[in-house]
Amino acid sequence: MEIRTIGVVGAGQMGNGIAHVMALAGYEVALNDISREALDKAMATIRKNLDRQVSREKITQDELEVALARITTTQTLTDLGPSDLIIEAATEREAVKQAIFDELLPHLGPQTILTSNTSSISITRLASRTDRPEKFMGFHFMNPVPVMQLVELIRGIATDKDTFEACRAVVDKLGKTAASAEDFPAFIVNRILMPMINEAVYTLYEGVGNVQSIDQSLKLGANHPMGPLELADFIGLDTCLAIMNVLHDGLADTKYRPCPLLTKYVEAGWLGRKAGRGFYDYRGEEPVPTR
């Protein structure tokens, strides 16, 4: 089945990036969020990122206008019903995702492929509660979506071959690279990346280094483009903690114990860049370490 129309649920940092790349690749996109403010902010971000691509001569002004015209926004989830492919990119909480699927299902055509951009949650479990486990899978973009080359594709236990191939064709059309991962907690990228970030937070918690020295060490000592605490802020500390909890619960191993300092930052609402404060304070001209 050829995919032409795409519904994206959640207009946060991932949802806006997914809408951006899908529209540029020629798909009609319906972008949904519970908040009008989030939708307006997402459209402003998409325009800013497209503008930057025009100024760097990656795309033309015409391509920008056409891409923007392909995106519609809606606060009514059921408007996404007629889409060929749904990508759920709402907050990393299973109950939130579950409620979205429950509301959407009665409005979907029988052929619609349902996917989640979840960073960690079991695809098999999410799929088992729908009417279409064979047409359900993980479609996991990396942040920032317009820049990162990889998309992890995760089959649930029941995902059929046609569904996987249809999603792989979409990744090809985006000019990105699909990597197949088995459905175990946090899949491949986050199974490896998130314990490293969590260990960086322990390194801070135990006073081995401060925010600046930890980030500088990994940037200059291991050639990482961002330090682990800067990256955690970029991803969102709520998302990092949610992923660690899925690893800890799902693999039942204390080596995945989320650092109490990470929990404290999340409890304070210091969620990273999107909240204006995390391991760095972003409210001034330059980010300032908070420890």
Ligand SMILES: CC(=O)CC(=O)SCCNC(=O)CCNC(=O)[C@H](O)C(C)(C)COP(=O)(O)OP(=O)(O)OC[C@H]1O[C@@H](n2cnc3c(N)ncnc32)[C@H](O)[C@@H]1OP(=O)(O)O
């Ligand atoms: C949590 C999960 O489930 C999975 C994940 O996503 S894990 C996170 C994975 N992501 C990473 O690890 C990102 C690590 N960081 C990086 O790779 C780099 O710091 C970065 C690409 C984000 C920025 O790179 P940089 O060299 O510091 O910045 P800069 O030179 O300004 O930008 C490089 C390019 O990215 C673009 N860019 C930067 N930030 C962007 C953003 N937020 N949105 C869109 N485009 C962006 C720039 O326009 C520029 O594009 P061109 O090459 O076409 O000119």
Ligand SMILES: NC(=O)C1=CN([C@@H]2O[C@H](COP(=O)(O)OP(=O)(O)OC[C@H]3O[C@@H](n4cnc5c(N)ncnc54)[C@H](OP(=O)(O)O)[C@@H]3O)[C@@H](O)[C@H]2O)C=CC1
């Ligand atoms: N951040 C990252 O680096 C990556 C994240 N992901 C995954 O992508 C998903 C989204 O993450 P991210 O974009 O960072 O999160 P954000 O917090 O930036 O955005 C989530 C958005 O979903 C909205 N939302 C919450 N509930 C609903 C709902 N019921 N219906 C529609 N929209 C809703 C939120 O609205 P409000 O703010 O009003 O609650 C918010 O606008 C998560 O599953 C995450 O694990 C995957 C790869 C990388």
